Amino acid sequence: MATLQGISFYWFILWAVAEKVATLNQRNYDRAFPEITYVRGASGQLVPVLRGTRLRVQTVVVAAKKWVFSPNQIAAEYDLSEVQVNDVLAFNAVHSQEIDASIAAERIIEAANV
Template identity: 65%
Template structure:
């Protein structure tokens, strides 16, 4: 791994430390995660500009999957919590350490990309059933 010295404005560093702590990772891990997410988004050009809180990452299968930016949480997790478990956006936000705005954007993203998300959920349900 290559080393790189980075100077951040004080307020940006404090904000990054706060978010890193809320995610349970070090500042270095958080910065690495943020840079990897940004580079991946720019190289993939999969992000939907209508949903700035959503980005894509490659899952274990190698397929790109939508995540809530900066959280590591898949959009389909929010959808399952809302549709299958009946949780409200406020309850989902509290459960996963998100803002209600993030949850609402994930659900709006689902509304615009329902087939993609439903296919991912069905695929995981099939995999789970085969492993039981």
């Protein structure tokens, strides 16, 4: 990658670390939910995920609301603890507008591609 960029390996590493630090500084953390973090999704938008798993919050919310899975079923399906599932659902309760908008946008995209 450094060669493709036309820079030395040293400068490539320095640039990558600087980019990562800048990204970390831009995240929209909610300090009340330290187990939830944000990553850049395929669209370039920040997406809330369960820390350490990259499992999107909206995936758990869809499993709970649309598929009517219990926290225990969700935990089993995604190899999580019930505590993790409940943390995600609590985050959703506070950030439901953000999550619902993301789910709605994804439905529109899916409908357009069918």
